[in-house]
Amino acid sequence: MGGDAGIPVTVPAAFAFAQRFPDTQLLLVGLPHELALAVDAAKKDFPNLASARFPIVAASEVVAMDDPVEVALRRKKDSSMRVAAQTVKDGLADACVSAGNTGAWMAISRYVLKTLDGIDRPAIATALPNQKGGATTMLDLGANVDCTAEHLLQFALMGAALAQVGNDGRSPSVGLLNIGEELIKGNEVVKQAADLLRQSALNFYGNVEGDDIYKGTVDVVVCDGFVGNVTLKASEGLARMMSVIVREEFNRSWLTKLIGLIAMPVLKRFRKRVDNRQYNGATLLGLRGVVIKSHGSADQIAFGFALERARQAVASGLLARTTEAINKLTKNQAASDLKSSGDSV
Amino acid sequence: MGGDAGIPVTVPAAFAFAQRFPDTQLLLVGLPHELALAVDAAKKDFPNLASARFPIVAASEVVAMDDPVEVALRRKKDSSMRVAAQTVKDGLADACVSAGNTGAWMAISRYVLKTLDGIDRPAIATALPNQKGGATTMLDLGANVDCTAEHLLQFALMGAALAQVGNDGRSPSVGLLNIGEELIKGNEVVKQAADLLRQSALNFYGNVEGDDIYKGTVDVVVCDGFVGNVTLKASEGLARMMSVIVREEFNRSWLTKLIGLIAMPVLKRFRKRVDNRQYNGATLLGLRGVVIKSHGSADQIAFGFALERARQAVASGLLARTTEAINKLTKNQAASDLKSSGDSV
Numbered sequence: 121m122g123g124d125a126g127i128p129v130t131v132p133a134a135f136a137f138a139q140r141f142p143d144t145q146l147l148l149v150g151l152p153h154e155l156a157l158a159v160d161a162a163k164k165d166f167p168n169l170a171s172a173r174f175p176i177v178a179a180s181e182v183v184a185m186d187d188p189v190e191v192a193l194r195r196k197k198d199s200s201m202r203v204a205a206q207t208v209k210d211g212l213a214d215a216c217v218s219a220g221n222t223g224a225w226m227a228i229s230r231y232v233l234k235t236l237d238g239i240d241r242p243a244i245a246t247a248l249p250n251q252k253g254g255a256t257t258m259l260d261l262g263a264n265v266d267c268t269a270e271h272l273l274q275f276a277l278m279g280a281a282l283a284q285v286g287n288d289g290r291s292p293s294v295g296l297l298n299i300g301e302e303l304i305k306g307n308e309v310v311k312q313a314a315d316l317l318r319q320s321a322l323n324f325y326g327n328v329e330g331d332d333i334y335k336g337t338v339d340v341v342v343c344d345g346f347v348g349n350v351t352l353k354a355s356e357g358l359a360r361m362m363s364v365i366v367r368e369e370f371n372r373s374w375l376t377k378l379i380g381l382i383a384m385p386v387l388k389r390f391r392k393r394v395d396n397r398q399y400n401g402a403t404l405l406g407l408r409g410v411v412i413k414s415h416g417s418a419d420q421i422a423f424g425f426a427l428e429r430a431r432q433a434v435a436s437g438l439l440a441r442t443t444e445a446i447n448k449l450t451k452n453q454a455a456s457d458l459k460s461s462g463d464s465v
Numbered sequence: 466m467g468g469d470a471g472i473p474v475t476v477p478a479a480f481a482f483a484q485r486f487p488d489t490q491l492l493l494v495g496l497p498h499e500l501a502l503a504v505d506a507a508k509k510d511f512p513n514l515a516s517a518r519f520p521i522v523a524a525s526e527v528v529a530m531d532d533p534v535e536v537a538l539r540r541k542k543d544s545s546m547r548v549a550a551q552t553v554k555d556g557l558a559d560a561c562v563s564a565g566n567t568g569a570w571m572a573i574s575r576y577v578l579k580t581l582d583g584i585d586r587p588a589i590a591t592a593l594p595n596q597k598g599g600a601t602t603m604l605d606l607g608a609n610v611d612c613t614a615e616h617l618l619q620f621a622l623m624g625a626a627l628a629q630v631g632n633d634g635r636s637p638s639v640g641l642l643n644i645g646e647e648l649i650k651g652n653e654v655v656k657q658a659a660d661l662l663r664q665s666a667l668n669f670y671g672n673v674e675g676d677d678i679y680k681g682t683v684d685v686v687v688c689d690g691f692v693g694n695v696t697l698k699a700s701e702g703l704a705r706m707m708s709v710i711v712r713e714e715f716n717r718s719w720l721t722k723l724i725g726l727i728a729m730p731v732l733k734r735f736r737k738r739v740d741n742r743q744y745n746g747a748t749l750l751g752l753r754g755v756v757i758k759s760h761g762s763a764d765q766i767a768f769g770f771a772l773e774r775a776r777q778a779v780a781s782g783l784l785a786r787t788t789e790a791i792n793k794l795t796k797n798q799a800a801s802d803l804k805s806s807g808d809s810v
Contacts, residue, residue: 251706299694330698334706349644353675361596361679383728
């Protein structure tokens with residue numbers, strides 16, 4: 121139901137996705153009448169797809185994009201978000217995806233699904249393109265404003281588990297976002313987190329700086345949700361500004377428009393490579409279920425990528441991998457606690 | 466002496482600047498022999514400029530780009546940075562500019578010049594391009610990792626005084642960098658800072674998000690040095706990645722290279738508009754003197770912009786404006802303290 125466009129984007133995207141992945145079934149959660157109409161419309165474009173692959177799960181309420189978290193959580197107890205999370209909880213679905221209100225989606229999925237053992241706080245992670253042609257996984261992007269060093273360690277662990285998808289079993293390298301060597305080297309929390317990461321079983325690279333996100337220095341960049349959210353939004357703003365300026369320059373006169381036409385194939389390839397739709401779909405990590413957040417402004421193509429991210433997470437056993445990593449960490453900590461208590465005797 | 470290239474960039478840039486601004490004199494501070502050779506070389510390109518406009522002020526030491534702050538401050542007491550800051554302190558110069566080690570430059574200029582009354586911590590500010598074709602002033606960019614609400618208020622005040630240069634007397638709008646409405650709305654310090662800013666005489670817009678920096682929503686964006694540094698560096702990284710991808714796409718084949726040649730005039734205009742050299746020159750605000758930090762990797766053109774920034778700050782009376790703003794704030798606070806103590810009687 122969610123996102124700026126709602127059903128007209130999500131339902132056709134679900135059909136296109138089902139077409140590409142014949143082994144999937146897509147539960148459409150929300151206002152049943154509206155969804156039924158959208159399914160009928162979509163079936164015209166996908167006559168070969170059986171309706172049975174798109175069961176409608178009824179929910180009587182919809183969380184608005186501007187609903188406060190409390191309203192979404194306490195007053196709308198039959199919201200499509202709540203019901204969708206419950207389908208995962210009940211084992212009816214392997215993953216759930218929403219393009220709605222981020223804060224509400226995090227709060228509701230956390231309330232319904234609960235966090236994994238050993239995880240204090242869920243985090244939001246996304247993949248960003250980098251200069252090496254790969255993707256950098258970054259977290260937290262806004263779920264946690266004030267973080268302790270232990271939280272950052274847990275983010276690192278969850279981010280590494282996520283980045284391992286398609287990483288050929290190689291242990292993803294983890295960088296801790298910090299500021300320049302030449303300045304005061306970060307705050308106390310970041311310093312302590314670096315110590316914890318050094319002692320962990322993770323492939324810890326060390327501190328990285330803002331530009332390392334796009335350089336592709338490491339597979340995973342860890343930071344608190346305030347820094348991550350500001351950085352992500354600033355990047356979106358910069359990319360938008362640059363594309364506006366490109367458009368302005370090519371629209372300056374008939375000559376530049378002609379040049380634009382000639383350069384179109386190259387510009388298109390460029391746009392395709394930096395198209396942020398292919399990076400749509402943030403993962404809400406640390407929950408007992410796969411929960412994906414699509415950008416609210418996602419179009420059908422972008423929403424399809426969010427669905428794909430859900431599929432990848434399930435297919436690659438994200439939850440099992442995360443749980444295993446936490447267990448290993450807890451065991452190591454217990455061992456080192458034992459060792460240090462032994463030392464002190 | 467500083468920067469990645471050192472004298473081969475700074476001295477020719479000084480001559481080019483002197484050519485453009487006939488009323489300026491440029492004190493060249495550093496190793497006298499090396500500077501004398503560079504002056505001789507530069508004079509060949511600028512035969513009309515009198516040597517008297519480029520007096521050499523001798524310093525026997527140079528702070529290295531990787532010198533720890535303590536070494537720069539305590540061991541190198543006759544460094545070019547120290548001597549340069551002293552020329553401002555002694556009234557021999559109106560402003561000083563360095564492309565060297567940021568941490569050392571901040572520490573040394575602060576040690577020599579001291580902070581203005583009412584300012585607890587100096588901050589680093591820079592101008593960034595925005596979609597409206599103007600510039601957004603952003604601070605702090607890394608001088609202060611942990612900030613209180615009062616520090617953020619002082620940054621806002623200093624940033625507004627800086628942004629007023631060429632703002633036609635209009636009071637610059639100030640935004641406080643925060644994260645999305647839909648999420649937990651920022652940390653406690655940011656909330657308190659918003660309260661202080663609302664009570665201040667500043668033209669406070671309210672909270673802004675990362676993308677507002679490049680949208681040009683406000684004239685001044687205020688944040689702590691950790692967030693500011695990461696955001697700035699991430700932006701640099703993203704811009705670099707995009708320009709690498711553009712180059713790769715135009716170099717793909719003889720056809721795309723040909724298209725690149727045809728599109729050259731448009732690409733050049735684009736590059737000129739987003740050329741970050743024109744934004745070179747961060748201002749170290751809150752000191753009893755105009756201190757500018759050039760990017761270490763600045764070339765001659767970029768370093769020229771840093772010199773220009775120093776000139777503008779002096780010509781526009783930045784220090785007087787900042788002092789006035791602080792005095793007004795202090796008076797208002799005293800008045801409101803008096804009022805609230807009166808209320809309680």
